[in-house]
Amino acid sequence: MGTERKENGERSIGSEVDHFIYRVPKKNHDAMVQINKQFADMITKYGATHLVFQLNSTKTPMDGIANIAKTISAADDEEVWLELILYRDRKHKDEIGTKMRNDESMGPLYQQSLNLVAPGTGFILGEFTRIIL
Numbered sequence: 001m002g003t004e005r006k007e008n009g010e011r012s013i014g015s016e017v018d019h020f021i022y023r024v025p026k027k028n029h030d031a032m033v034q035i036n037k038q039f040a041d042m043i044t045k046y047g048a049t050h051l052v053f054q055l056n057s058t059k060t061p062m063d064g065i066a067n068i069a070k071t072i073s074a075a076d077d078e079e080v081w082l083e084l085i086l087y088r089d090r091k092h093k094d095e096i097g098t099k100m101r102n103d104e105s106m107g108p109l110y111q112q113s114l115n116l117v118a119p120g121t122g123f124i125l126g127e128f129t130r131i132i133l
Contacts, residue, residue: 014088023118055080
């Protein structure tokens with residue numbers, strides 16, 4: 001793969017993406033935003049793109065489609081967040097992974113984020129390779 005494409009003339013989209021889905025108690029929203037800003041500064045320094053989204057609807061649009069908030073059992077006082085890290089290709093992903101593991105500030109930042117997600121939960125990770133350009 002390794003092919004890149006420009007979306008809207010701005011961002012280069014690579015062939016590898018890590019996605020994280022997690023629940024954040026609404027009371028921890030601002031603190032989690034700050035953690036993600038710190039993480040974004042680090043990961044973009046290494047050359048990856050970092051995006052964070054908050055689920056804005058828990059409605060089910062039609063039969064046969066489940067809302068993700070129901071799938072991960074989000075409570076009314078929790079938000080569902082989606083975090084994406086985009087890489088050019090597998091080699092780039094591996095290089096950044098090595099840099100992150102060698103960065104001593106990553107461990108404490110990760111622990112802080114674990115303390116902010118919904119109690120008894122963590123992060124749901126998916127590593128994807130793009131199959132359609």
